[in-house]
C-alpha cells in the first residue's frame with residue numbers, strides 16, 4: 486500500500502498544492518460505458534453482486550478521467566438485504582424494500598453474523614479492485630449510516646421527509662432503536678470486511694441526516710457514526726474514515742470531533758468559505774461543488790470550481806461534488822471540472 490497517495494495524505498491532514506479529486510456516483514448512468522455494462526448485467530442489483538462487472542464499472546471513471554480515488558461500486562441498501570429485507574429497484578422510481586414497522590418485523594431480521602452470506606461478492610469486488618487499480622489511486626469502501634439506511638427499511642422506499650422513520654421513532658422507540666443498533670453492528674462488520682479485502686478508506690453516507698433536528702441529530706446521526714468510526718479504528722488502526730451527514734448545515738461544525746472521523750464531507754448547502762472557517766479547522770474536508778454544474782457546465786462551472794478550491798486552499802481538502810452526479814450530466818463537464826481543479 487502506497488502511503489503517499491494524495492488522498493491518504495489529505496486525510497492525514499496535509500495541505501496539498503492541488504487537492505486530490507474524486508466524485509460521488511462517479512460510476513453511473515451519465516457514462517455510456519456504465520450503461521453498456523449495466524445492460525450486460527441485466528439490472529442494477531445483478532451488477533452490484535457480479536464482482537467482475539462491479540469492478541469493471543468502478544474502473545471506468547478511473548480510466549476515463551484519472552480520478553485520485555475509486556469508490557467501490559455497490560449500494561447502501563445491500564445491508565438491509567443482507568439482514569433479510571426484500572429489495573428491488575423500480576426503473577425510473579428507485580428502491581423498494583419490505584417494510585419494518587412492528588416488533589414482529591424486527592424479530593424476523595437476520596443476526597449480524599449472517600450478513601456475509603449475502604455480501605461475499607462485494608468483498609470479492611474489493612479484492613479485484615485492490616489488484617487492478619493504478620498504484621496512485623486510493624480505493625474507498627463505503628456503507629450507509631444507520632439513520633439513512635433505517636429510513637429506507639422502515640418506509641420501504643425513499644421518502645421526501647423521512648416521515649415513516651420519524652413516526653416509528655415517536656411511536657415505537659424500542660423497535661426504532663433496535664433497527665438503528667442492528668444496522669450499526671452490521672455496518673461495522675461490513676466495513677471491516679471491506680478493509681480486510683483491500684479498501685484503504687471508508688466513507689459513511691448519512692444522506693438524510695438533515696431531517697434530524699436537535700438532540701435527534703446527535704443521537705441518531707452522530708452517535709452511530711461515532712460508534713462505527715471507533716470500532717473501525719480499534720480494529721484497523723490507521724484506516725481513515727470519512728463521514729457525510731448531508732444537510733447538516735451549521736451542524737457540520739464539530740462533526741470531526743464528535744465522530745472521530747478524519748474527514749467530513751460537506752454538501753453544497755453550506756458555503757465553502759464558511760466550511761473552511763468552521764469545519765476545515767478541525768481536519769480534512771471533502772466537497773462541495775453543486776452537482777448541477779455537471780449538467781450546465783460553462784464559465785459558471787469554472788468560476789465555482791476555482792472559488793471552492795481557493796476557499797479550501799489553506800487546509801486539507803479533497804475536491805468533490807456536494808452530492809452524487811446525476812444521470813443527465815455531460816461527461817465533458819466532468820473533464821472541465823478536473824482540468825480546472827488541476828490547472
Ligand code: CP3
Nearest residue numbers: 509510511512513529556557558559560561579690692809
Ligand atoms: O458513488 C459511487 O459511485 C459508488 C456507488 C454508490 C451507489 N449508490 C451506486 C448507485 C453509492 C456510494 C451509493 C450510495 C447510495 N445509494 C445512497 C447514499 C448517497 C446518496 O446518493 O445520497 C443512497 C440514498 C442510495 C440508495 C439508492 N440507490 C437510491 C435512492 C437509488 C435510486 C436512484 C435512481 O436514480 O434510480 C440507488 C441506485 C443507484 N445506486 C444507482 C447507482 C449508480 C443507479 C442505478 C442504476 O444504474 O439504475
